[in-house]
Amino acid sequence: MAGTRSDFSSVWGLYLWLGVGIAVFIFAFVGFALVRYRARAGREPSQRDENNPLEIGAAVLLVAIISLLVYVTFHTETREDKPTAAKAVKVDVLAFQWGWRFTYPGQGVTVIGNSDHQPNFAVPVGRPVDFALTSADVIHAMWIPEQRFKKDAIPGKTNHFVMEFDSAGHEIGHCSEYCGLRHSNMGFGVWVLSQASYERWLASHR
Numbered sequence: 001m002a003g004t005r006s007d008f009s010s011v012w013g014l015y016l017w018l019g020v021g022i023a024v025f026i027f028a029f030v031g032f033a034l035v036r037y038r039a040r041a042g043r044e045p046s047q048r049d050e051n052n053p054l055e056i057g058a059a060v061l062l063v064a065i066i067s068l069l070v071y072v073t074f075h076t077e078t079r080e081d082k083p084t085a086a087k088a089v090k091v092d093v094l095a096f097q098w099g100w101r102f103t104y105p106g107q108g109v110t111v112i113g114n115s116d117h118q119p120n121f122a123v124p125v126g127r128p129v130d131f132a133l134t135s136a137d138v139i140h141a142m143w144i145p146e147q148r149f150k151k152d153a154i155p156g157k158t159n160h161f162v163m164e165f166d167s168a169g170h171e172i173g174h175c176s177e178y179c180g181l182r183h184s185n186m187g188f189g190v191w192v193l194s195q196a197s198y199e200r201w202l203a204s205h206r
């Protein structure tokens with residue numbers, strides 16, 4: 001199993017629309033209270049200071065929403081944490097100040113680039129890609145906005161994740177953890193290629 005753009009997009013959409021819904025509800029509620037219960041001559045303010053059923057209801061609703069978000073987030077996250085299928089492509093990624101090195105184990109292919117010459121690596125479309133991500137110096141993060149996905153690159157630790165790129169094209173990636181002077185130029189590109197083009201790409205980078 002592998003994480004795809006649509007998995008992460010749907011998690012993103014869930015958070016967004018829940019947030020929008022709750023914001024609209026709160027603004028409407030506060031607006032209503034401001035208008036309906038505004039100060040007017042001859043009217044006493046309510047002396048009531050608690051409403052247990054309403055408060056318990058609100059707490060239960062909050063716990064339910066949070067539980068849903070935690071469940072959906074972790075459930076989606078495990079899709080890209082699963083150990084790899086045998087047919088997966090392996091790519092080792094090393095982040096450093098300020099660039100990236102992409103190595104294809106057993107293929108004799110390495111691409112490396114820095115903030116002056118940003119590297120491009122390639123993956124085949126529709127096949128799981130097994131990434132092993134680490135850092136040579138400080139904490140970086142590998143972010144591919146098009147995939148709605150990012151993962152930290154931590155020195156001394158290797159993060160594994162499996163992704164599937166489901167449409168061919170060129171995608172832009174960037175470091176998303178502030179890592180020093182040239183962080184803002186620490187980008188890279190991903191070619192998502194058909195199997196045949198991917199093999200040609202590998203052969204031309206040996």
Ligand SMILES: [Cu+2]
Nearest residue numbers: 140175179186
């Ligand atoms: Cu960085």
